[in-house]
Amino acid sequence: MVLALSVLVFILLRLAPGDPIDAYVNPASPLSPDAMQALRDRLGLDAPLPVQYFGWLRAAVTGDLGFSIQRVGVPVLPLVLERIGPTLLLMAAGLAIAIVVGITAGIISAVRRNSPTDIGFSVLAFVGISSPAFLTALLGLYFFSVQLRWAPSGGMLTPGAGFSLGDLLAHLVLPACLLSIGHAALIMRYMRASLLEVLNQDYVRTARAKGVREFFVIVKHAVRNALLPVITLIGSTIGIAVGGAIFIESVFNWPGMGLLLVNAVETRDYPVIMGATLVIGATVIVVNLLTDITYAAVDPRIQVA
């Protein structure tokens, strides 16, 4: 999987017009074509693509992701690893909010089906699913940071203030909430549909016939079964959450992978792009594996092989 991803990213990168040299050279003081050619030779950018790819791969399997072309002399691996932490933090916070809000709202909606509460939640979810991230991110930034001044407008920590958990959380809340909107809406819709289906199942009637309190009929007997398809959904949205996180990071100047990746793409910094996508890809795969394990823990019919 990771290998296929690296081939794909490699090919797509080379298909894009321009190269690091074009991006590096200041248009105001152009280099001669000869000098640019010499630079390309030195970086190996002229070698045939398979040679370049396997050269990269041979080093990558030993953990050597090469050096950044733009930040001369900076190795890619530490650069990427230093950025993965903040991104994972942002994504985890966003998804945690999405899961809690989405599942709670989904349960309430299903239990109070067709009530004003249900319709209200459904309209909100519809708006949430339909709002593009660039819009919600910018609007959120404008209202909550600029107008209301409830939250800082960017960064992860207040510069020069030293580390404190409160400061980190204050910076985290707004981007995490904005990241969670679309996911919370999607999870809510799925949870509602799934729970409505489960509430019609025979074993829910059995639970009622046993004299189980209605609250526990829902929470104990129905919700756990209804969660199964929602867990699958959450697993598959994590890849999408990476995309969202990249966007939110660039809006909120969050020092994560997204910002690194956007800068690297702008400057055609091939080794950094390759390294970053590799680490993101591996993370998504690991998270999906965790999802499958969670699924097996919730559903006894799935055997952990």
Place this chain on the structure above:
Amino acid sequence: MTVAPVLDIRNMQTVFRIGGRDIAAVTDLTLTVEPGETVALVGESGSGKSVTSLSILGLLPKKVGRLAQGSVAFRGKSGETRDLAKLDAEALRRVRGNDIAMVFQEPMTSLNPVYTVGEQIAEPIRIHLGRSHREAAADAVRLLADVGIPDPERRARQYPHELSGGMRQRATIAMALACNPSLLIADEPTTALDVTIQAQILDLLARLQRERGMAMLFVTHNLGVVAEIADRVAVMYAGRIVETGRVAEVFAHPRHLYTKGLLRSVPRLGEASALKAAGTPLPTIAGAVPSLSNLPAGCSFAPRCPYAISACSAAVPPLTDTGDGQLSRCIRWQEI
């Protein structure tokens, strides 16, 4: 009979609200179940027999179905008689699984797939009898042994999907018996099972009923099962009881054309080959069950009845005593 019945339903009507209109699924149902007795409720799909059993416990689908009229007097374990139709949701919940328990048709789907069998049996014991987790778990194992499940300690720790169909139905019976109910409602408990397993489950229910002296309301469409397990039978057609009485008498002398038709359409051993040789098919009842939203005037069965006369469509015939406690909703019962 001098003993007060466990269950005494009078003139019960259950309606479903469909498309803004109330449709009666059960009309004017009067039925009693004596202590230790088994009463079978027989009928085709849509005749209202399952709805009757759900109405008793207030398990009708919310907002759609409701018990609109009549009373459901029930004498619980405490000896106190109450009208279940008038109880609030919380009081009714305390009756469910405690004084009255239910066994459903589909053992495959009526157990929760994500909890162990033992946990599901222990649950009503904790809820109604206030036992601890440990005590209830031990009770669950004992109940599994009681319903004839070998190696009950291991089975209690297993999930429903690890048990066979017959085994699961035994487990749901154990669950129903957990709080020693005075009435067991069995809604087609053998329909989804293999014939050999059916016989085992019937034997099991009969044995448990004898041992515990519990009353049973047995819902089925299978007349063979009725003959095997029930003392009395009530035949339902289009939401009404059309005939009721002791099983032996109703089977020997049906006093309603519908009952007679049903009994005639049951193939008997040896009969099929004789019929085939004679070139006559197995007798059936001509026509189809009328739609509940569009019942014919008068006797619902009249359009399919070979004995029907104009008086049959004039008014719904009352249940008439045909002697020996047998009741029929047919105005020409004497001629049958």
